[in-house]
Amino acid sequence: MQGILDELASHELEEDERYLLHPANTSSPRDTIVSFIKLTQRFHDLISSEDYSPEDRIEVMHLFGEIQDFFDMRNVPPSLRADYASAAGIYLREIIDRVGLPDLDHIPGEIAMRAAIAEGQPARWQIPGLPFEIARVNSGPEEGRYLFTENTLLEAKAVFQRVREMPYVSEAAKDFYYYFFLTPNPIIPAEWIDALPDWMLRDFYEQTVWQWFSMFAVILIAAFSVWLLRKVLKRISRERSALFRHLCMLIVPSSAIGVSLLGYNLIDDKIFITGEVFQVVTYLLYLVLLASGIIVTFVLGTVICDLVTRSERFEGRTFDSHLARIGIRIGSIIVCLGVLIQGLQQIGFSLATVIAGAGVTGLAVALAAQSTLRNIFGSLMILIDRPFRVGQRIIVSGHDGTVEEIGLRSTRIRLLNGHVTSIPNERMADAEIENVGLRPYIRRVSSIHLAHGMPIEKVNRAVEIIRKLLEPHEVSEGGIHASDDPNAPINYADFPPRVFFNEFNRDSLNILMIYWYHPPEYWNFLEFSQRINEEILEKFREEEIEFAFPTRTVHIAGTKATPFPQIEGEEK
Template sequence: MKVMLYILLCFWSLTCDAARVSKPVSFHDELDLARLSSPRQTWQSMIDITDAYNQTVQTEGYTFENESTLDNLEEQMERLFDLRKVPESLRRTVAVEAAVYLREIVARMPPLTLESLPGREQAFAEMRDNYPPIWQIDESDIVISYIQEGPFTGNFQFSERTLKLAEELYESVLELPYVNPEIDGFHDAYFMTPGPMIPSEWVRGLPDWMHGQYLGQQVWQWVFMAVGYLFLVLTLYGLHLVIGTLSRSWTEAWQNRFRLLVPLAALLLAARLETFIADEIFITGEVMQWVRHLSAAIWLIAFIGIIQITANLVIARVTTRMSTRSGSVDLQLARFGIRIGSILLAIVVLIQGLSRMGVPLATVLTGAGVTGLAVALAAQESLRNIFGSMMLLLDKPFQVGQRVKVRGHDGTVEEIGIRSTKIRLLNGHVTSIPNDDVAKADIENIGQRPFIRRVMDVTITYDTPPQKIDEAVAIIKDILSVQVVDGEEINHTINRPGYEPRVAFNELNSDSLNIIVIYWYFPPVYWDYMAHATYVNRALIERFNEAGIDFAFPTQTLHLVGDPQRALEATMLDAASDSAGSS
């Protein structure tokens, strides 16, 4: 329990900005020992830098006071190697470990005279004589090469192959005695000594089984690392639960603001944990590379989460700021654009992150292209609907809340989604039409009409005399004219300039005389229009009844003998008239 408590206290200290002891500037902080101007200088620089590092670590250990000194020496070690193909996040670790391995190897070799390696002028002379720009140390796999591209162009560094084989070469000479005994213990001092936050005496006092090794790391290091990741997971999960509990009654905008704390905390804790594992637990080698990859993956996920949550915040902000309704096409387009932009930004972050983790950019782009092609082929229908929604949002043939007719469906638009458009039909049912079909269909937007146009046929009987026909036309015009009733002006909604009512005796139907009536009702509010139509119809019936004008029905009218209203008149023709008419 005491061990566990101590470990947790160590991790807790990572989240606190405790004041550290001021670090004095040492000799190695001021002096740059890395000289790369020739194979000779590069070799001597490796010896000098690693010796300085070995002396500091074996005499002082890792302390806050010498941290800047060791950091400076590690930076110089990094410059000794050709690291162009090593992920940027791993370069420091890989270079320092390779330098330690090389120094351990050289300490077991006969001393190398510097004259056996060329200076700068001699090296360039050899290259001008068409010798390969590489220099092998005592016919071993330790090679110094001339760099012809990259940030170290024109310098001499240990080759990429030497970097890869350093650990293997060290293991091959591990049983050989030291020629230079001062290096004895350098490997263990670097790989097995904890950082300043973990006392070396405490580590040495652990049981023997805690010092057993697996994959190059001691058991106590694995335990500390496991507890560290457990601490990270529990902290993030606890923060998520606390925010979820406290924000239940909050608005969505405030919930999203506080949700940002989780990925931000993941970024901070993952960075601090990686630093603790590298500098305090001192995980090294391939395991440390996997730790850095895991940290990079956590950062990628956290950054993508921050992007998506920020997109939600921007959408909420736009929703409250836009003057149009929350369901308008402008707002839908803004939401769609923000969402697509956030996805594209997340993809860019993902590609950049994978590239920094060492995945070749060409491989990432090729994989993305193949994946995109496979998705496109498998989801053709969905992609067509997505592009259809984009066309609807850009072209704006209708907006949410407007009444439309699409493919025989008549109703009010409720939602313009990514895949389909939902329409509330006049009978109350909801129908979903794929956006690809909507984009290609003829759309009648009833909701955009500026008025409601009414065309009405008023039919009267054939026995209506001309004077009554004229009176009927006059009555209809009077009903539709602007009037004042009980101090209130009526019919102004159908008498806009340029849209005055039209009345005409236009047809002789087979069963009636037809008077056509056309007027335009402003504004296009349907139920107000229906109330006005009721008023017009009622006034028309009352006035026609008062004037004795009969409406015609779509039937035949029978004239009966003895009907006082319609006396039957018959004229008898004599036979002579019939004969003359027939001839």
Template sequence: MPTNFPEHLRTQNCLVFSIAIIIVVLLSHGLQAQQPPEHNNTADASRDNKAFSPIEDSLASPRETMFTFLEAQSPALHGRPDALARAINTLDLSLVENRQSTDIINQLIGILNRIGEVTKTQLPDADEVIANGWRRFKYFPTASHNWIWTHLGHGPDGEIILEEIQGKWRFSASTIAGLDTLYRSMIDLPLTYTPQEEPDELIGLFGATFQKTRWWQWFALFLGILLGLVAGKLVAALLNNTSAQLQRNGRETQGMALKDISNPIGLTLLTFGLMVGLQFPHLDPGLQAFVGKIIQFLFILSLGWILFNLVDVVELALQKLTAKTETQIDDMMVPLIRKSLRIFLVIVFSLFVAQNVFGLNITGWLAGLGIAGLAVSLAAQDSVKNLFGSVTVVLDKTFLVGDFIRFDGEVGTVEEIGFRSTRIRLLSGHLVTVPNMKFIDNKVENIAARPYIRRQMDVTITYDTPPNKINEAVQIIKDILHTHEVVKDGRFDMDNNPPRVAFNELNADSLNIRAYYWYQMANDPDRGFFTYLQHAQLINTMLFQRFAEAGVEFAFPTQTLFLAGDPARKLAIEAQINKNGDETPRAYT
């Protein structure tokens, strides 16, 4: 959750988030009751047998066992633990290991749906069992099921048998053990029984709650939520203030830890208030169990949120360790470790909640990761390229965090190298995000890696500069570049790369003197482009001063008009007149 929101907005978001989860999940529970899945179509197969009602699940006959199972399976598959216990009580699971009971119930009801509607005349009652001395009853297949051979072209691969063990009739252990094989052999059969929907089931889920809950019980629920919200806000404010004091005193790690847990603690207290408040309204057993799961989920969410935020503390500790080393590779690994830890926590949290809170079978999910991985790899080729791009950048040391680079016409400082992209802060202040795969096939200029900055300085003077002044201008530039202050500040390598100055070009509108010098960086983090500019300013200022003292004029792109009356620049015709002593002008062509 973003941490840059105001405190009161974050607290309100926690409340809205919690209540929204409860509403959405409860509504989904009701909607699932209105639209049962395919394997639950015999949930109400006993509607035509309402006269029969097993008493306390005695399981005294195959009939009682079958109809107990049929009555319990639908609410069991919708998350009611009491119904799930009733359904499991009808099954002999002694030969089954490592299988979800909901999977077994799903498959058994799927087979019964394909066989046809279950009626009480198909199964013996307690009197018939006693009269015939039966301890084993074969429900399927029988002679009435010969149509299955015609439809499938083969018989069902298994049986449904009920056996009496210590006075209780249950679906036999062999039936449960071979259920998966039997279900697969009959999967091509159509559903021969589909019950009518009950549109009022969602209303029935909440009807007793609204009818039996009195006003003071609703008020107690409201009061529990309010107290939890206020307590969470106060504790969060206290932790944030303590965090600020610790950080001001230099205890940055402890301060960040308190700040990271402040908001999750607020959610924890709000959930606790909600849990206390929910003790007062009337909830039927199914709804109460489901609300309990939501409360459990919110507590686990608070813990997961705390661990997710505390990754910042781990990152801070790693940054302090990497700051002691000279290499920057470990600095680049810190953001990658942070993101990896958070992704790991999210995955573990999701799997834990799915299996331990909502009772989902994650084994099937994990088994399907192989096929899903192929599909994801095809759909996420660019993401994989970006991942390999980040690995290439790190291993090749193309650039490091903090380096000044030029890429795709943009110049800026590398702020972060992630799994998918790299963030570059431009000189304009804009933040540019570049996919890492682009660094594999494109040229990257690492300006920070250069040992020096070579300056090519062109000094232009006017065409009417006398030769002696040209030589003087060249010497002035040489003297400036050999000045102690300039050499020391620029750290010139006077042995290998001394400054070079030469009168090298006759431009269209100026005489050009070119100078080269190398401003040394020497891997000094305190020296960079802006210190180079200060050094260049020193040279330029000295050059202007020396040229002004020597009377050397700078040239710039202009067109010069010589006037006849200009005593500084006499025309050639006037010079000829003065030479001949003849005042009559002569025309020259």
């Protein structure tokens, strides 16, 4: 036993073996054991050397990652594989150095394993006296390789705790545990560590006390720096534009990512926290990175919305800017979901579990937020169909006003009385909407009532007067009305004014007046109508044309009917 360990440990490595850039030989249990002893021996020699320097750290970190090639890591989260494997490798090497291994001839090689498989025996080998097995991987990218089983990975620490006080059978990698778990990065001078009081060097849960203090100091400083930056940026951006505030919001989670990675590097590479404590730190780091990444993605979508809608391309195209804003927002939400799924997978959740959970969660959210989802889809239908735009006057469900905002949940309308009403987009998408703001003109239909006894000559004269008042005053060449003509707004080729004696009412003769005012400027239309009304009154007064007033003739039973009074000008 002593001979095999010493022989493997003292084996002179070639230059290409020293850096172990080629894959570990795991074609049989014997090859796996030999490669594992070589790699861990080199690892031990580097970190235990008095000349351990920052330059050696490069090779140490490479070996740190290579150890996972000896373990079946299929069920271990990708973010924790290197740390799980390195810790289990140190435990396993410490156990082997105390318990020992059988002679190489008694460890099955590639030929022996092929023969065993041909005989129907399981393709695995157990280290005598230990619950550790090397088994052949039958699926996945590691298929055909002989690796330490997942059970070995999980039980290595517990077994080490039981044999920790046993004497070494081989001292080739003596105190491997101490050098790996309790020794800092060589960048920290050894004199500083030696100068610490004894209580600071005590081992507490696989870390020394000074490592615990250093780790918590790094975490507190990182958290305080992000908090302080957030307070400063919030104060600076308080009265600035929305784009500036969103850019400041983008800085905070971005800085949290940078600070977290810097703190992680200090804890991992400088303070050299290891084992289960480091696994907890890694979990926390990934959670911070995941949350910060989602926030960065979402806020970045908001910044892109601001930049896109402020561009000249969308100037005067409010509806298109709203559609672009909602599209970018939905896109950022989809990217956030992708980041969340990828992050959960890195932490250790299987893709199938994440997708199944997302499906169940999505179903629950859909059931709980049916109204909200209907409103969101309603807003999309409004933006795609474009029945109205921001700034247009509409009439919907008895509400008459100007559209102020089209949101994801509702549409805000400023009513004519100054009040604001919010109508859910679900109702807006299904409602009958009268878009007053899209009218090309304002049509006036007016009835002018003349007295019943008025002679036909005066009725025709009244029609002639009104037509004359509505005619253009000036006509340029080609028949186009002069732009400075006061009647030009109602005299378009396809929409000339119309005046007719069209009806006998119960108490009047009716003259119908219709004209179309262009453009549809309401206040200008009212001013124009007032001028026409004043001119009609003035002309009718000059021509002694009387307006009819509502009258009612009552006949009392048993009395003689009174003849209808004659109107002045009527034939006698």
